[in-house]
């Protein structure tokens with residue numbers, strides 16, 4: 001019923017209040033909400049009030065549109081290291097959907113007729129290796145793993161070794177969930193990246209941070225810390241079917257400059273989509 | 287951080303003596319922002335700031351307190367009151383007592399199931415856990431691993447289903463004297479009535495004493511809807527908030543208490559079996575307010 005604002009001659013002050021509320025309950029956060037409202041109020045002063053709804057959508061879409069380079073073969077990801085597989089390192093806090101995302105991403109590339117190998121880099125959590133192995137078997141793709149308790153960096157290194165020797169297009173490395181405020185765990189992640197770089201300094205080409213769509217403002221702090229540690233190249237937002245909101249993405253793109261590359265919408269293997277800002281904004285404002 | 291921003295508000299106010307109406311408005315506004323940034327639900331923030339404002343306006347002419355002191359104390363008191371003043375004990379009265387662990391995907395149910403069993407074991411009980419998640423790959427392996435590593439008996443059968451495995455667990459409990467029976471279930475979304483029905487059916491068939499919602503401390507505004515929908519559909523006993531060892535302010539603890547009035551029994555503070563703490567409201571107020 002915010003649609004009431006669509007074609008009105010004069011914008012009621014109530015419209016701005018209701019837009020603000022809509023944004024806040026969608027986890028957009030206080031600062032970004034204020035910025036959006038004031039930008040729109042200025043824009044609307046100069047234009048025909050009848051176009052205000054398009055203006056709202058346009059402003060929100062532009063906040064989410066971070067230009068980034070990708071190649072057709074691996075869209076929306078990029079492999080600019082000749083003669084090497086695309087290495088994707090997947091990280092994030094506990095339970096956000098990293099392992100499930102890897103299965104979906106593997107299938108996504110498989111459907112593009114690319115070859116994929118998985119690295120069971122979560123050598124810490126109970127049954128983490130079994131969980132990823134299930135998906136490897138279901139997708140009939142190779143997986144490199146060692147025993148629980150082994151060195152995560154060693155598994156990552158071996159996975160890339162296999163990818164190179166078997167000429168596999170994509171190597172996706174799973175890591176254990178970790179709280180970003182635990183320094184030793186963040187350092188471990190830096191070690192995994194360092195070991196991967198022994199293959200080639202520009203590996204891994206992609207470091208994807210998984211953010212849970214149901215999370216609130218803490219997602220911003222998570223993104224800051226993980227980016228400071230290993231330079232995140234893109235975010236995948238999971239569990240969009242649980243909430244359809246994930247308003248924190250505006251802060252991730254406009255304040256932190258990190259592109260959203262994927263979203264997942266359920267527990268099925270094909271519930272994955274490259275991020276589409278217009279589609280996302282339409283659903284948010286529904 | 288809410289702790290930083292709230293102490294900034296407090297520093298701005300303390301020792302100021304009498305303050306103007308504008309300053310009261312400004313302070314209330316800052317409190318509102320601080321609470322929203324702590325992921326407290328918008329409706330809860332509205333009600334709370336309204337109540338604080340009423341408090342302050344009624345007593346503005348008090349000779350004992352300055353408006354600044356009132357605002358600070360009123361905020362603390364109201365939040366503490368909502369959180370429940372004191373810890374609420376999870377009581378077991380049935381034998382065997384069946385406890386269902388429910389919640390969104392990835393919230394920490396499996397880990398918390400084992401932690402809760404460990405807690406009861408330390409309290410002198412003889413708990414058993416039940417692997418009733420037949421949806422997630424290796425879910426049963428996960429619970430079996432954590433349980434056997436910590437010498438907690440576990441009832442599982444990869445070829446069963448939730449109804450039959452709980453039946454088996456109840457039989458085994460009566461036979462071996464286990465109590466309580468803690469059931470790990472599959473993650474499910476609050477907006478899918480069909481999956482909520484699975485829990486309803488379990489409660490119709492078995493004498494469930496407690497249904498506990500396991501919820502992630504990092505959840506945002508959706509937390510209230512999750513708590514409400516689960517509560518309306520399957521009637522919760524209370525909550526456990528996990529991952530409080532992160533640096534999220536955990537405003538969801540306040541919101542779900544305010545909206546449902548149901549107790550918050552424990553918080554999860556890490557991945558180890560011992561990382562379960564009884565929820566102490568005063569400690570979480572400090573976290574939310576500093």
Ligand SMILES: Nc1nc2c(ncn2[C@@H]2O[C@H](COP(=O)(O)OP(=O)(O)OP(=O)(O)O)[C@@H](O)[C@H]2O)c(=O)[nH]1
Pocket residue numbers: 092093094095096097098099100101122125128175176177178238239240241242264265266267271391392422473475
């Ligand atoms: N509804 C829904 N559930 C999801 C989605 N993505 C993942 N999940 C579920 O979330 C839960 C956690 O997923 P995992 O892949 O194990 O998460 P993780 O980040 O690897 O967890 P840790 O390794 O323990 O940190 C599982 O039950 C998944 O099925 C999604 O898009 N929608």
Ligand SMILES: Nc1nc2c(ncn2[C@@H]2O[C@H](COP(=O)(O)OP(=O)(O)OP(=O)(O)O)[C@@H](O)[C@H]2O)c(=O)[nH]1
Pocket residue numbers: 094095125177179389390391392393394395396397398419422425471472473474528529530531532553554555556557561
């Ligand atoms: N740091 C921290 N991690 C936790 C806590 N509780 C659970 N975890 C971790 O969060 C992740 C998810 O926990 P699970 O127990 O698998 O969650 P779940 O609700 O059973 O997930 P599904 O069955 O897929 O719905 C795992 O990596 C756990 O180790 C906690 O209190 N603190």
Ligand SMILES: [Mg+2]
Pocket residue numbers: 098099100122128175176177
């Ligand atoms: Mg995982």
Ligand SMILES: [Mg+2]
Pocket residue numbers: 395396397419422425470471472473
């Ligand atoms: Mg589980």
